[in-house]
Amino acid sequence: MSPNEKSNPPQPDPAASPEPAEGRTTDQELARAEKLKKLVAAGVDPFPHKIERTHAAADVAAEFGARSKEDLEAAKPRVRVPGRILSVRQMGRATFFHISDGRVKIQVYIREDAVGREAYERFFLFDIGDWIAVEGTLFRTRTGELTVMVESFQFVAKCHRPLPEKWHGLQDVEIRYRRRYLDLIMNPEAAAVFRLRSAVVAYLRRYFDERGYIEVETPMMQAVPGGALARPFVTHHNALDTDLYLRVAPELYLKRLVVGGMERVYEINRSFRNEGIDAEHNPEFTMLEFYQAYSDYNDMMDLTEDLLGGLVRDLLGGDAFPYGDDVISVKRPFQRLKFRDALERYGGLDARAFDDRAGVIRLGEEMAPDKKPLTYGRALDVIFDKRVKRHLVQPTFLINPPKEVSPLAKAALGSTDEAARFELFVSGMELANAFSELTDPVEQRLRFEQQAGERAKGDDESHPIDLDYVQALEYGLPPTGGEGIGVDRLAMLLGNRRNIREVILFPLLRPRE
RNA sequence: GGGCCGUUAGCUCAGUGGUAGAGCACCGGCCUUUUAAGCCGGGUGUCGCUGGUUCGAGCCCAGCACGGCUCACCA
Numbered sequence: 001m002s003p004n005e006k007s008n009p010p011q012p013d014p015a016a017s018p019e020p021a022e023g024r025t026t027d028q029e030l031a032r033a034e035k036l037k038k039l040v041a042a043g044v045d046p047f048p049h050k051i052e053r054t055h056a057a058a059d060v061a062a063e064f065g066a067r068s069k070e071d072l073e074a075a076k077p078r079v080r081v082p083g084r085i086l087s088v089r090q091m092g093r094a095t096f097f098h099i100s101d102g103r104v105k106i107q108v109y110i111r112e113d114a115v116g117r118e119a120y121e122r123f124f125l126f127d128i129g130d131w132i133a134v135e136g137t138l139f140r141t142r143t144g145e146l147t148v149m150v151e152s153f154q155f156v157a158k159c160h161r162p163l164p165e166k167w168h169g170l171q172d173v174e175i176r177y178r179r180r181y182l183d184l185i186m187n188p189e190a191a192a193v194f195r196l197r198s199a200v201v202a203y204l205r206r207y208f209d210e211r212g213y214i215e216v217e218t219p220m221m222q223a224v225p226g227g228a229l230a231r232p233f234v235t236h237h238n239a240l241d242t243d244l245y246l247r248v249a250p251e252l253y254l255k256r257l258v259v260g261g262m263e264r265v266y267e268i269n270r271s272f273r274n275e276g277i278d279a280e281h282n283p284e285f286t287m288l289e290f291y292q293a294y295s296d297y298n299d300m301m302d303l304t305e306d307l308l309g310g311l312v313r314d315l316l317g318g319d320a321f322p323y324g325d326d327v328i329s330v331k332r333p334f335q336r337l338k339f340r341d342a343l344e345r346y347g348g349l350d351a352r353a354f355d356d357r358a359g360v361i362r363l364g365e366e367m368a369p370d371k372k373p374l375t376y377g378r379a380l381d382v383i384f385d386k387r388v389k390r391h392l393v394q395p396t397f398l399i400n401p402p403k404e405v406s407p408l409a410k411a412a413l414g415s416t417d418e419a420a421r422f423e424l425f426v427s428g429m430e431l432a433n434a435f436s437e438l439t440d441p442v443e444q445r446l447r448f449e450q451q452a453g454e455r456a457k458g459d460d461e462s463h464p465i466d467l468d469y470v471q472a473l474e475y476g477l478p479p480t481g482g483e484g485i486g487v488d489r490l491a492m493l494l495g496n497r498r499n500i501r502e503v504i505l506f507p508l509l510r511p512r513e
Numbered sequence: 514g515g516g517c518c519g520u521u522a523g524c525u526c527a528g529u530g531g532u533a534g535a536g537c538a539c540c541g542g543c544c545u546u547u548u549a550a551g552c553c554g555g556g557u558g559u560c561g562c563u564g565g566u567u568c569g570a571g572c573c574c575a576g577c578a579c580g581g582c583u584c585a586c587c588a
Contacts, residue, residue: 027557028523028539087548094545111545128538141546165524165537167549172524174580186524228588249588275587276514370586385587405588423588433588484588510579 028162035125036158042122044155051133051156054080057101060138061146069140079148081106082133082156084185085126087166093120096147099132102184102191108134109141110150119152128166129159173501180505190502196315197491197503203311204268204288204487213264213290218253220246220270224466227251229405230273233283246272249484251408254291255437256472258480266290268487279499280429283508286487291437295481297409297420300434301397304424304483305332308395315494323427323496326393334395339418342398343380346388373457377404377417392425407447407463409435426493434483441473 040046055063060079064072083099083106093112098105112120126132136151164170169186176183176190184191205215223242225232227249235244250267257265268288275281292299309330312321320329343349353359357376364379365371367386374382380402392398399422400412406419413420421435438444448470451462491503501507 026523026539031539089547089550090544091547091550092544094547096547096550098548107548109546113545139546141548143546143548145546145548147546162523162538167537168525170524171526172520172580174520175524177580230588273587276585278587279582281587368585381588430588486588 026162029160032127032158032160032162035127036160039122039125039155042125046155046158048154048156051082051154052080053082053133054078056103057081057083057099057106058104060106060148061104064138064146067138067146069144072138072140072146076137076139078135078137080133080135081148082131084131084159085128086163086185088128090124095123099134100185103188103195107141107145107147108136108150109139109147110134110153115150115152123153126155127159127162129161129163131156131159174509177501177507177509193491193495193497193503194505196495197487199315200311200491200494201268201487203314204307207307207310208264208266208290211264213266213292214262216254216257216262216265216267217269218247218250218257218267220272222247222253224252224464224468226464226466226469227408228271228273229407229463231275233272233274248273249287250289251482251484252466252469254289255477255480255482256469258291258293259472259475259477263293263478264291277508279501280489282488282500282504285500285504288485288487289482291480291482293478293480296436296479297422297434297481300481300483301334301336301422304397304432304434304485305330305334311490312494321494321496323493324498326427328394328426328493330395334397334424336397336399336422337392338399339380339384339401342388342392343384346391347383348387349383375404375454377402381405389425389430390428393427395424395426395431397422397424404450406435407451408438408444410438429489429492430486431489431493432483432485434481437477437480437482439473439477439479441470444473445470 036046060081064077067075067077081099081101083101086098086100086105088095088097095110097108097110099108100106110120110123115123133154133156134148134150135153136149139147139149141147164182164186170176170182176187184194208215221235221237221244223244225245225248227247228251230248232245232248235246236242237244249271250269254265254267266288267290268286270284271287272284273281274283277283292303309319309332312319312330319331320327322328337345340354343354344351349360360376360383361374361379364374364382368374368382371378371382384398384401400415400418401421401423403409403411403415403417403419406421409419409421411420412418419435421433423430424432424434438447445465445467448463448465452465455462455464488500488503492498492500495503497503
């Protein structure tokens with residue numbers, strides 16, 4: 001067969017409306033496809049390879065936002081700026097519209113007498129939602145709004161589907177989460193939260209980098225899912241024919257690195273916990289963990305105050321910020337409250353009740369019948385969760401919880417049943433968890449075995465035995481302070497969002513269909 | 514997993530057992546500094562799905578799906 005006889009492969013119609021991903025094609029989608037066809041017929045490339053621009057919309061605002069009307073009229077600055085059309089106001093032979101780069105909206109003015117009749121009519125083959133690049137000079141309207149006077153414009157990309165309503169934005173939370181791009185287009189305050197989150201993470205990295213910490217990445221797929229008391233996700237490696245777990249925490253690997261001489265390490269990345277989903281929990285979430293040799297949990301408290309104070313000052317200004325109905329102050333020092341004192345103050349346990357171990361267990365089991373049988377320490381933890389947590393609104397270091405629920409922490413100095421550990425609570429939410437790391441390999445092994453004993457009694461939240469980790473400790477871990485901070489929750493606080501899904505771009509939802 | 518609530522046009526939402534509605538968007542007109550532009554005309558729909566009750570169901574009942582809140586769970 002000669003090349004000439006080869007039939008051309010079928011070419012897609014570049015202006016065709018995409019098959020609807022779900023449901024039927026609506027009248028509005030058909031109208032949009034028709035307009036694109038006309039543009040293509042007029043010679044427009046529906047999928048241009050590159051768009052030249054001088055400014056993003058945000059650049060225009062930043063560079064010219066302060067220039068006066070007279071100044072702009074004299075200078076006539078030229079810009080070529082792309083953006084998505086968000087609204088159109090046509091008045092006969094002149095039209096105003098707004099384009100956005102996802103951060104800033106810029107008004108554009110197009111007049112038939114400036115661009116010519118043909119181009120002016122071509123503009124009406126664009127729809128709200130389409131991407132356009134406009135070139136022209138900047139001026140201010142009667143009302144003072146910075147505006148591009150169009151001299152020419154270029155098609156950038158088609159929006160085949162109508163955008164949500166311009167005034168109310170996109171309200172349906174399910175669509176907001178499933179199709180986050182629509183949320184980002186329509187709800188600028190939602191987009192702003194994710195920019196804030198990015199700034200939070202950048203600050204954290206800067207903070208630790210400047211203090212001599214090494215950023216590392218440790219396994220997310222682990223043979224023993226340790227470092228926290230949580231149910232893991234299971235997966236399977238085919239070539240090795242072995243089950244692996246998605247990590248519930250990076251902790252044990254980070255401490256192995258300290259054994260290896262990396263005396264200051266941190267990691268910011270995802271962990272996975274196969275638990276319920278609610279306003280404070282997403283199955284995959286981002287944790288900052290950091291470890292510092294030659295330190296203890298008191299040093300971690302100092303560091304935490306410094307870190308959060310600086311973060312709030314840097315990103316929000318000042319040392320307090322609104323969260324829901326509260327104003328959270330990160331002024332040093334944070335309240336320090338012993339676990340036992342917290343239970344006495346808010347949990348209705350006086351000293352005598354505290355010492356009545358059977359009574360405590362009974363109370364805990366009444367509050368959490370699913371968790372029976374409870375140990376003393378577990379029961380205290382339950383009572384804390386139910387009664388105390390919600391009272392800890394201002395940043396509070398909750399110090400020395402039961403050793404029993406802290407299998408990776410040293411015992412508190414001078415105590416046999418309390419851990420050298422704190423949890424930081426803000427607005428009733430656990431934000432951080434830190435301890436003086438347990439460095440004794442013999443005791444670590446014992447603690448693991450105790451946990452295994454509880455596991456055997458049906459407790460699937462106990463810590464699994466990790467003998468490989470014990471072996472690492474046998475090579476010597478210097479005194480080390482370590483801490484984990486929930487980055488999503490930190491973003492919730494600074495962004496004043498009550499739901500973790502507002503700070504996770506694509507939160508886990510049940511798959512559709 | 515339990516309880517409560519929601520699901521109606523592309524979006525935001527009304528809807529009282531008896532012809533399916535509004536605003537925005539869209540379509541056709543008018544309009545050269547508007548900005549939730551305005552004015553005139555047009556309703557474009559699998560009322561989440563499946564059954565049931567009824568002469569008749571968006572509405573009442575049951576089941577299911579998805580979502581929200583909440584409780585449970587949860588470092």
